Amino acid sequence: xxxxxxxxxxxxxxxxxxxxxxxxxxxxxxxxxxxxxxxxxxxxxxxxxxxxxxxxxxxxxxxxxxxxxxxxxxxxxxxxxxxxxxxxxxxxxxxxxxxxxxxxxxxxxxxxxxxxxxxxxxxxxxxxxxxxxxxxxxxxxxxxxxxxxxxxxxxxxxxxxxxxxxxxxxxxxxxxxxxxxxxxxxxxxxxxxxxxxxxxxxxxxxxxxxxxxxxxxxxxxxxxxxxxxxxxxxxxxxxxxxxxxxxxxxxxxxxxxxxxxxxxxxxxxxxxxxxxxxxxxxxxxxxxxxxxxxxxxxxxxxxxxxxxxxxxxxxxxxxxxxxxxxxxxxxxxxxxxxxxxxxxxxxxxxxxxxxxxxxxxxxxxxxxxxxxxxxxxxxxxxxxxxxxxxxxxxxxxxxxxxxxxxxxxxxxxxxxxxxxxxxxxxxxxxxxxxxxxxxxxxxxxxxxxxxxxxxxxxxxxxxxxxxxxxxxxxxxxxxxxxxxxxxxxxxxxxxxxxxxxxxx
RNA sequence: GGGCCGCUAGCUCAACUGGCAGAGCAGCUGACUCUUAAUCAGCAGGUUACAGGUUCGAUUCCUGUGCGGCUCACCA
Numbered sequence: 157x158x159x160x161x162x163x164x165x166x167x168x169x170x171x172x173x174x175x176x177x178x179x180x181x182x183x184x185x186x187x188x189x190x191x192x193x194x195x196x197x198x199x200x201x202x203x204x205x206x207x208x209x210x211x212x213x214x215x216x217x218x219x220x221x222x223x224x225x226x227x228x229x230x231x232x233x234x235x236x237x238x239x240x241x242x243x244x245x246x247x248x249x250x251x252x253x254x255x256x257x258x259x260x261x262x263x264x265x266x267x268x269x270x271x272x273x274x275x276x277x278x279x280x281x282x283x284x285x286x287x288x289x290x291x292x293x294x295x296x297x298x299x300x301x302x303x304x305x306x307x308x309x310x311x312x313x314x315x316x317x318x319x320x321x322x323x324x325x326x327x328x329x330x331x332x333x334x335x336x337x338x339x340x341x342x343x344x345x346x347x348x349x350x351x352x353x354x355x356x357x358x359x360x361x362x363x364x365x366x367x368x369x370x371x372x373x374x375x376x377x378x379x380x381x382x383x384x385x386x387x388x389x390x391x392x393x394x395x396x397x398x399x400x401x402x403x404x405x406x407x408x409x410x411x412x413x414x415x416x417x418x419x420x421x422x423x424x425x426x427x428x429x430x431x432x433x434x435x436x437x438x439x440x441x442x443x444x445x446x447x448x449x450x451x452x453x454x455x456x457x458x459x460x461x462x463x464x465x466x467x468x469x470x471x472x473x474x475x476x477x478x479x480x481x482x483x484x485x486x487x488x489x490x491x492x493x494x495x496x497x498x499x500x501x502x503x504x505x506x507x508x509x510x511x512x513x514x515x516x517x518x519x520x521x522x523x524x525x526x527x528x529x530x531x532x533x534x535x536x537x538x539x540x541x542x543x544x545x546x547x548x549x550x551x552x553x554x555x556x557x558x559x560x561x562x563x564x565x566x567x568x569x570x571x572x573x574x575x576x577x578x579x580x581x582x583x584x585x586x587x588x589x590x591x592x593x594x595x596x597x598x599x600x601x602x603x604x605x606x607x608x609x610x611x612x613x614x615x616x617x618x619x620x621x622x623x624x625x626x627x628x629x630x631x632x633x634x635x636x637x638x639x640x641x642x643x644x645x646x647x648x649x650x651x652x653x654x655x656x657x658x659x660x
Numbered sequence: 661g662g663g664c665c666g667c668u669a670g671c672u673c674a675a676c677u678g679g680c681a682g683a684g685c686a687g688c689u690g691a692c693u694c695u696u697a698a699u700c701a702g703c704a705g706g707u708u709a710c711a712g713g714u715u716c717g718a719u720u721c722c723u724g725u726g727c728g729g730c731u732c733a734c735c736a
Binding site for chain 1: 670730733734
């Protein structure tokens, strides 16, 4: 018959009540620490360094050791009679605590110590030393409870393995799995390095609307939301592009934004409904300039964060050092599928040619989609080393300028590394009349299938009519860049709270 | 949306062909003053995801549902 005490949660609540009954606040308001665990270890090492003795003594190390204080979560306790060890973890790292001869603590602390659990947050004051085995340790002279934990932590050795639980309760994943922590630290550093790179090049960071009357700049299905006071629907942005180019018209010549965009589409290992996109626009540049910038950016960020441009992604060794290979989409597809799509200029002709390759030749697909199918099936998975796929069919690129003298080819590239599309860029179409025609064509094509609420953005066209300088634009999927640099196979491993179906 | 796989104690995992659901960690009690996956002795802990079905008997076989993973489709 299960007693209430069998439940860990119930036991912890009882401890909580005991503490309160003894006049201890289990959730006090503040604690001042003098060091992080990492700083404490550094201080210990500095004091031990040869020649540091004199200096250290003058700072308090030596016979009379400096009292320091730390705060963090207890992740392990090893009780051994009168002495006990505990592991204390804070945001910087981990250090061992030694509670020596706990009998000598006064009554209240002795009781408190008995009720300490793995998971509790405590503050501890004491002196640094090394144990017999050389472990940096804080010999605790005084300690206090800063927050009582009522839930048992995942197992210390295997960590938390249940994928669903890891995503839904990411805080447990972060506590239990240090590799996961490292990934998200790297993510932060990557974004910070990207910002530095752009800032140093004289780009200014801008913020543009998330709520938009129509979602443009890409052909993805948007999320719809509603504004009560205005009593009208808005769309969550699917790209940053159209507002950025308005700013180029407005005279900001180099701009970028790192922001979340939302696409109401399938979820996969490379797609999350909301993800982080870097977009940048540079006046008077074209897509070749953007290529140079991107390869330098990725190499620089990798060097900043990983200290190298040679990385491992899955089973592949990848070298990010510029220059990256440049190959036309046509050649890449021809190389890997044997089909020169230029020779099959109609959807039916191309579909006919594709049949022999046993690929999906959905009759609903237009020519551009068939080309895309060829690329995704044959070329992309084999593009491991950094590659710029350049010169896309205009029909796949409604916002890109076409190549001089080539009506069907747009100055556009995608960057593929490790089989991941990490960037998409083009020489921006700045001819307002042609842009209007391209939009109209898109409208026609979309009409009927219309999952996408595609409307012509008249305000954008008006902006173009005032005159936009030639401009090179870039979009980088930050999450995929993080996947690449942290060697993660799924986008959910680089997004703290990936979208999951609601439980129950 | 389709296909395949998974769901057992708080966590990590066992349980043969259908035959009393088990271990380690965490927890509780006790021993132990340098441990670090501490050790030792004992105790407790289960709606086997959920709902049905087959069977003398189901964690195991079947059907459905939920959630997750992989994959295909969708996604310039």
